[in-house]
Structure formats: C-alpha cells, structure tokens
Amino acid sequence: MKVSGDLLIGGAALRGGAASFSATNPAIGSTMEPSFAGATKNQVEQATAIAWDAFPIYRETPLEKRALFLEAIAENILELGDDLILRAMDETGLPRGRLEGERARTVGQLCLFAKEVREGAFQELRLDPADPDRKPAPKPDLRLRNVALGPVAVFGASNFPLAFSVAGGDTASALAAGCPVIVKAHSAHPGTSALVGSAVQQAVAASGLPAGTFALLFDAGFEVGQMLVADHRIRAVGFTGSRRGGTALMNIASERKQPIPVYAEMSSINPVILFPNALRNNAEAIGKSFASSLTLGAGQFCTNPGLIIAIDGPGLDAFINAASAALQESPAQTMLTGGMCEAYRKGVARLSASLSVSQLATGKQGTPQQAAAALFETSSASFLSEPELQEEIFGAAGLIVRCRDEADLRQVVNSLEGQLTIALHVHQDDLSNAAEMLSQLELLAGRLLVNGFGTGVEVSPAMVHGGPYPATSDGRSTSVGTLAIYRFLRPVSYQDFPPELLPAPLQSR
Template sequence: MNIAGNLLIGQQPVRGTSGSTYAIDAATGERIGPAFGGATKEDLDTACALAWAAFDAYRETSLQSRAQFLEAIASNILDLGDKLIDRCVQESGLPRARIEGERGRTVGQLRMFAEIVRAGDFLEARIDPAQPERKPLARVDLRLRHIGLGPVAVFGASNFPLAFSVAGGDTASALAAGCPVIVKAHSAHPGTSELVGMAIQKAVKSCGMPEGTFSLLFGSGREIGQGLVRDPRIKAVGFTGSRHAGTELLSVAAARPEPIPVYAEMSSINPVLLFPHALETRGDAIARAFVQSLTLGAGQFCTNPGLILAVDGSALEKFISSASAALADVPAATMLTPGIRKTFEQAVSNMCGHPHVRTEGRGFVGSTPNQVQGALFSTTADAFRNFPELQEEIFGASSLIVRCPDMQTMLELVESLDGQLTSALHIDEEDHNDARRFLPALERRTGRILANGFGTGVEVGHAMVHGGPYPSTADGRSTSVGSNAICRFLRPVSYQDMPESLLPAALKSGNPLNINRRINGKITLAPK
C-alpha cells in the first residue's frame, strides 16, 4: 500500500479536488509529499449515500462475520509494518516506541471488540414470553434487542494518530455495533490516516462487507466536518479534540431537524489532590512521578495532570522543589503540530505574565522549530477562585499548583471545578478519613478516580471509563475507551407479539445465535 493522497470512498480511491494540503514533518516543519486533495460536497454526499445503503445489510451481518472483519482490520494494520510506524513518527513527532505501543493498543481494541461481538451480550437480548392466562389482563409477548444507530461520523484526533483516529476506539466500537463509519481524517497525520484507511478498505472487500461500510475523507476548514454532522444519513458522531471545536459540532447536531448524539471528548485539567500524610512522607517520590506524567508525550494527553491541589506548608514547598528539579532535567519535546505549539507557548506566556501566578520550574529550551519547554506554576486558592482563566486547560506539559490554606478550602475548590476525565488522590492510610470526605464531590465531577497514580495511561478493558461530565465530554454517561464504548452507538428495539419467522435471530425461541439472554428478567446463559 502506497500513500497517494486520495480520499477513500467505499472501495474507490478518489482524488479530492477541493484544494490540497500537505503533511508536515513535526520535527522540522517541512512539507511531506504527496499532496492530499480535499473532499467536495459531492464526495461527501457519495460517502453518506454509500454508508446509508450499507447500513441495513451491515447491521445484520452475522456476529462471527463481523468479528472476523474487525480482526482482519487489525491484521491488515500490522501488515503495514514499518511503513506505518515511520510515517506516523514523522507526521506526529512522537517517539517510535510510543507509536509502536499505540499500534498495539489500536490492534488490541479491535480484537477486544471482535470478542465482544462474538459473545453477543451487547445485543442485550430480553424476552418476556406471553402470559395469555394472566389475570386481570393477559401479558403480551415482548422481546428486545439493541441495534446500531446508523452511519457514524468519526473525527480523527491529533494526539493519538492511531488509537483515536481512523481505526481507533470510536471507529472500532461503531463498527462493532453494526454502524458504517465515515472518518474525517485529522490534517496533522494524513499519510498515516490513508495507510490505515486502506487497511480497513481492504478488510471490507476481503470479508465481503457492503461497500459503504467505511469511507475516509480529507478536508481543511469546517465545510466537510460540519457537513458530515449535518447530513441526515449520519446518526451519531465520535470526536476527540478541543472544547471550541467540540461545542461547534454539538451546536450543528442540535440544530438538525433530527438532532443526533455527539460523543465529544473536549477539555479536562485532571486535578491531582495531595493529602497531608502522603505529601509529608512521600512528597519527593510523588513529585518525580508527577513530572514523568506531566511531560509524557510533550504533555499532549487529554488526561495530563494540569492541576495540583495541596495544603500550603513546608511539605508542599519540598514537593515543589523536587518537581521543579525533575522538570529542569526534562529535554524539550516536539509537539504534534506548529499550531499546537503556538497555542501552548501563548498559554504558557500568559501564565508567566499573570500577576497572581508564580513560575516554579521550566524544562530544557528547545533546539528545533517545534520543541517546547515544560512549565510548572503556582498560585493561591483565592486567585484560583477569582480568575477563571487559571482553570482553563493548557494542552501540553504545563501544570498549576494551588496553595490551599486548609483541607476545607481544597474541598471547596474541588466543588468549583468543571467536569473532569480523571482525578487523582495521593494518600496514605492515615489520609483515608480525609479522602473519604472528597469522594462524593469527585464522583460527581469525574469519570475515573485514581489512588496514588496519574491519569495518563488509559487501560483498554471492560471496567474503564474514559469520559466524564461536561466539558470533559459532551455526555458523561458514556465512555470512549473500553468495552462499554459500544453502547454509544446502539439503541433498543422492542418487538411485541411478532411472529417467530419475523423475529431477528437474537430473539428467536431456539436461540440460534447461542447467546446469553434475559428471560422473564433472569439471565439465561447460552449452552456451552
């Protein structure tokens, strides 16, 4: 597979004619060929028409066939080998080991969803058999299953060019749910996107899936992205990016004649709470681990620890001293794009110039065009309350320490925070009573609460929540990582007194899919 700069519309490579863009070498700022043609409105319409035509057939593919399709995508991605890794490193500026790990995560979550599809539990099949003799009223026969919502628009993320992009978690979970997917590729890694798109396209063909099961579009500006969300054939959206872009898509989706769900991951500062005993006894070790988390991947993680809350005093001063020393030893890191670097540097400059903020530490000065220094700042609890800009996310390796006069003030500041993806408590056993007071407030504001760790590093599993109350995500009832991510793209359908021959296989009396079902409210396990 060779990068050609093409759109992938169904099974056809199509040369986009709405302008052209180039990938940028993240380390040098130089253009990388070839040029990528942008999609036209006609290209968008064709992709949506194909996806809609594919939907009814694709959502009724057998569980085994759909699982094999997901596994074929995973295998095809691995088959791309170094070509994919090398291009992704060049476009993102991320180190090779990180990209290889991200490829493993991408392949792993595709295979996880294949297992979920095979098991069939996501259908949540329920049967309440008729009770014609029930008094005073007979009970009708009711059977329920979940089906895919319809074609899904997925927006590739800048900071995860594989795991949250063309074949990432949104795409994998939507395909697993039975939904065709149209991906709007991120402009930061178009070559990576086309390679992965061709891997999916190849799997569609080899597995005999409907042509419109997958398409990949390029396009700068808002026309194609917002056009996708407006198209009546699109029934849900998966997005990871800035709060500004996410809220724009939410507005577009809400203004449709038929509003649709937008599962947008947008903004989080991921507060870290340092409790007194842990801070006193382990402050140095916590500080060093904090800096490792803060600077991982140039701080370009949505779960980056952007806020520290602790009671002011000598233990906190020691923590700050250790963290500042550790940060001073961290080399400058390459950011994903020049635009992201510029935004980061402006935000850090604003913090440096803020009259109520003190600069506590900086990392190495960069030596190449797209490298940046990490930054550590501190402020008072009163300033944090009174200046809303201090609560805004800085996307990159920057964090703010808030010096609190006491634990009650820490709790009040937690209560003032927006919704978060993660919160972390650093505690010893002696801190448990204090920590217990904070848990209700953290539960109301957070999707994942950690003890003695940091939010960077999101395990792909069955108990993971990567979501949280607004504005961390658009819908805090969902997760974009883990097996529950499939639920975003499903809805229940109930069948009343339906003849056996017309029932879907999941609900037939003989259980031909051999899946677990809930009958009369009780789980009935499939025969082994």
C-alpha cells in the same frame, strides 16, 4: 506501501475535488508528499449515501463475520509494518516506541471489540414471554434487542494518530455496534490516516461487506466535518479534540431536524489532590513521578495532570522542589503540530504574565519546533476568582493551587469543572479524609485513581474514559473500553411477533 492522497469511498480511491493540503513534519517544519485534496459536498454526499445503503446489511451481519472483520482490520494494520510507523513518526514527531505501543493498543482494541461482538452481550437480548391468561388483560410476548444507530462520523484525533484516529476506539466501537463509519481524517497526519484507511478498506472487501461500510475523507478546513454532522444519514458522532471543536459539532447536531448524539471528548485538566500525610511521607517521590507524567509525550494526553491541589506546608514545598528539579532537567519535545506548539507557548505566556500566578520551573529549551515544560503556582483565592485558570493548556504545563487548609481545598475542588480523571495521593492516615471527599469527586470525573496519574488509559471492561461536561459532551459514556460500544446502540422492542418475522438473534431464544 506508498501513501495515496485519495479519498476512500465505496471501495474505491478517488481524488478529492476541494482544496488540497499536505502534511508537515513538525520536528523540522518541512512539507511532506503527497498532497491530499479535500472532499467536495458531492463527495461527502456520495459517502453518506452509500453508508446509508450499507447500513441495513452491515448491521445484520452475523456476529462471527463482524468479529472476523474487526480482526482483519487489526491484521492489515500490522501488515503495514514499518511504513506505518515511519510515516506516523514523520507526521507527528512522536517517537518510535510510543507509536509502536500505540499500534499495539489499536490492534488490541480492535480484537477486544471483536471479542465483545462474538460474546454478543451488547445486543441486550431480553425475552418476556406472553401470558394469555393474565388478568385483567393478557400479557403480550415482548422481546428486546439493541440495534445500531446508523452511520457514524468519526473525527480523527491529533494526539493519537492510531489509537484514536482512523481505526481507533471510536471506529472500532461503532463498527462493533453495527454502524458504518465515515472518518474525517485529522489534517495533521493524513498519510498515517491514508495507510490505516487502506487497511480498513481492504478488510471491508475481503470480508465481503458492503463497500459503504467504511469511508475516509480529507479536508483542508472544517467544512467536511460540518457537512457530515449535518447530514441526515449520519446518526452519531465520535470526536476527540478541543472544546471549541466539540461544542461546534454539538451545536450542529442539536440544530438538525433530527438531533443526534455527539460523543465529544474535549478538555480536562485532570486534577491531582495531594493529601497532607502523603506529602509528609512521600513528597519527593510524588513530585518526581508527577514531573514524569506531566512531560510524558510532551504532555499531549487528554489525561495529562495539569492541576495540582494541595494544602500549604513543608510537604508541599518539598513536592514543588522535587517536581521543579525534575522538570528543569526535562528535555524539550516536539509537539504534534506547529499550531499546537504555538498555542502551548501562548498559554504558558498567559500564565507567566498573570499577576496571580508565579512560575516555578521551566524545562530545557530545544529547537524552535520544540516546547519546554512549565510549572506554575497560584493561591486558592486566585484560582477561585479566576475561572480562566481552569482552562486546559494542551501540553506539559502544570499549575499548583496552594490551599490554606482543608476547608479551602474542598472549596477549590468544589469549583472544578467536569474532568476525565481526578487522582488522589494519599497515605494510610489520609484515607478517612479522602473517603469524605469521595462522593464529591465521583460527580466530577469519570475515573478516580489513587497514588498514580491518569496518563496510561487501560483498555478494559472497567475503564471509563469520559466524564461530566466539559470533559466530554455526554458524561454517561466512555470512549475507551468495552462500554464504548453502547454509545452507538438503542433498544427496540418487538411485540407479538410471529417467529419467522423476528430478527434472527431473538428467534432462537
């Protein structure tokens, strides 16, 4: 399928009227066809206006029809076949295997939400019958259901060109909730976005849904996203990206006449705590698997393990030796964009230059477009006194914090900001120590895991991909797993409604 550079609005493909841009192949730095023209203010307004008009119809679509629509999107994505994979490979530098896996995850996610929609539990139907004889006052008939918030602006993420982009988790959960979606494509993979966007647009038409149910907008800069979040018809925002980008959207949203929720997944260094007996018994294996997790996908995962916390001793030294040896053998990898590669190198250079940090290992060097893994060490005292050491370096860079003793380690843990994940590596003899720390850890992260690493996020009913600020803007939510649908709903209560006026899902009860 040929990639179009057009905006997708209202079932049509329109050439954007603002500045245009092209995708770059990050592996070789070359520009790709076609050019994508950004949306003008009028085109953004056109998209939000028809999304608003589509909303009352789309949100009352029968559940079966909505589920079939989500499944149709999944089928259409699969039907794009290798065109999609090849374009995504060129635009992101990610290997085929990873992208095929991500496509499976994206399709699986859509089907999982289709199942949630069919089951309908998300509607939270509650029925509280009248009691006219109650004293001192009669009890009214009360019924409750969740309704969709309204049109949602979704920002494609650079690091998941399929699973967290045009038809990714935010879009799937918002559509499942009954919200029209307007996607602002990430400028790093516009062609991939265009292909997936056409798959969604075709599903909208084939399902007989209002054309405003979905739109895809491009932008060479930030204006389209800002306009979307400020538009009064947009009622929630899904975003995965940098802390700077996320907080900028949070500020726009909170300054609106009617503030709206922003679900921004922003930054996390995903601390890994190595307990003494785990190090005593298993340092080498943990070191190797840490190196694998750190370098997976060039370290470009939100759940990349960027921080190791452990107590000084021969076990920690053995871990460091094993991790360093593995990292030194790790090949350089192409990062998603040249800008990210540059930011990664700057972050690594900053740590290298820091007097309180020592460099332990560097991965193999590659082409000018590729990044080498890097491992650093610092003392607990430096970590505690230099908050900038907690800043995420997006990519395969890890920092080890060497603590003096358990009390010192606790203090380091206590200084952590909110995280997506915290991993504990424990031996049977560490369990009582770990248990003591658990209530502290639960307050710091959305997901805790034992003897593993956070990379590889299961899409399931018990997953939380979220966490306290600054990991996300709203630690009460998750952007992965079935609970994600609740981000786009609010409860409404109906009192003493005659049956014929009740919304259909509340009538039949």
